[in-house]
Amino acid sequence: MKCALNMYANYIAIVLTVSIFTAVNPVDLRCHRTLKDLPTQCHYNETVFSCVNANETDVCLLKLVPLTITHVVFSGNILPDLPAYLFGNDTCRNLPNLKYLDLSNNQVEHIDNGAFQCLPNLEGLVLNNNIWNVSTDTSVFAHSSSLKNLSLSNAMMTRSGNVSHVTWLNWVFQNSDLQNLEEVHLERNGFLSLSESPAFPCKLPSLRKLYLSHNFISIPKINISCLEYLEELHLENNSIGYLRQPFMTALDKLNKLKGIYLQKNPFYCDCHLVDAGFYEWLQKNTTKVINKDHLMCLRPFQSKNVNHSILSLNKTDFTCTKPINFDSKLQASYIALGVVLCIIGILTIVILFLNRHRLRNRCKKVKESCSSAMAAREHHYSAVNV
Numbered sequence: 001m002k003c004a005l006n007m008y009a010n011y012i013a014i015v016l017t018v019s020i021f022t023a024v025n026p027v028d029l030r031c032h033r034t035l036k037d038l039p040t041q042c043h044y045n046e047t048v049f050s051c052v053n054a055n056e057t058d059v060c061l062l063k064l065v066p067l068t069i070t071h072v073v074f075s076g077n078i079l080p081d082l083p084a085y086l087f088g089n090d091t092c093r094n095l096p097n098l099k100y101l102d103l104s105n106n107q108v109e110h111i112d113n114g115a116f117q118c119l120p121n122l123e124g125l126v127l128n129n130n131i132w133n134v135s136t137d138t139s140v141f142a143h144s145s146s147l148k149n150l151s152l153s154n155a156m157m158t159r160s161g162n163v164s165h166v167t168w169l170n171w172v173f174q175n176s177d178l179q180n181l182e183e184v185h186l187e188r189n190g191f192l193s194l195s196e197s198p199a200f201p202c203k204l205p206s207l208r209k210l211y212l213s214h215n216f217i218s219i220p221k222i223n224i225s226c227l228e229y230l231e232e233l234h235l236e237n238n239s240i241g242y243l244r245q246p247f248m249t250a251l252d253k254l255n256k257l258k259g260i261y262l263q264k265n266p267f268y269c270d271c272h273l274v275d276a277g278f279y280e281w282l283q284k285n286t287t288k289v290i291n292k293d294h295l296m297c298l299r300p301f302q303s304k305n306v307n308h309s310i311l312s313l314n315k316t317d318f319t320c321t322k323p324i325n326f327d328s329k330l331q332a333s334y335i336a337l338g339v340v341l342c343i344i345g346i347l348t349i350v351i352l353f354l355n356r357h358r359l360r361n362r363c364k365k366v367k368e369s370c371s372s373a374m375a376a377r378e379h380h381y382s383a384v385n386v
Helices: 002-024 026-030 059-064 163-174 245-252 271-275 278-284 326-354 356-385
Strands: 042-044 048-052 071-075 100-102 124-126 149-151 183-185 209-211 232-234 259-261 297-299
Touching: 059 071, 271 278, 326 356
Parallel strands: 048 071, 071 100, 100 124, 124 149, 149 183, 183 209, 209 232, 232 259
Antiparallel strands: 042 048
């Protein structure tokens, strides 16, 4: 019994020792590296901490960033998971001087909703060229009220059309605190469309620049009516045929808007472009539409307008070809084919009738030759059997 009590007491002592050590020295348990262990690709000074293309897999290095640092560039590494309190050890480690954080090209898949807590003055965040699964991290920016520039170019996991990303991205902005965000980059995320959700971009009331270029958006359906401070809208290199009237009306109401970027879209230059009011809208907004003379007609492919600038054409040049009535065409073809077959049939019957005697004689001769051949074969078999 005494031995058992001694063992139990020793166990309690060990547990208490470990607990006290963990509470007093959490850094030692979580991260055993120091600034002296930095790879050769990493360096720092009083204000900048940089670790580029080091193939680092240990997020622990971020917990070593000195409190004086204002800019952190940690890109070209392998960090699939960004945990809570990215710069701390299970608790908040306040970095009041940090203004800019670049985590691009790190193969990031998951970002804990508390990863960017305790960064009260962070103004610029770059997450470009990652494979972020947005659906699992919809409150990532809930503690980022100081952000002014957010870059998510080619940041999301590739899926078919990335329709799901649009939905989840709306939730991200719905749960965010980005009242001071002025610039957001969403290029190269494969978006086919953007819904008119009030969360995007109306949860970004201070937004001045919106980058949506290099996607596959064909009909912009972005609720921009709430962006009273918007100055630049980038929609280059998408799949836009022409803008629709509701979207153009919303653009006209933005008094601070200075630049609309639409170049390198496959504009559809037929009567529909004029009927939608896009041609007249371009003429009226020549100062707002940047590089307006480079908006080229690329469709319909057989049109004479292809490879011409929209504004170089007259309004009368935008015509629609009369649709072909394929039903009537097919009906006429079937009738013509029937007539031809009837004529061929009649001619065949006439030819056979005129040559009936000759055909009868030929058939008789063929029958006689077949009979002679059969008789000769039977005689041959009889001779062999004998």
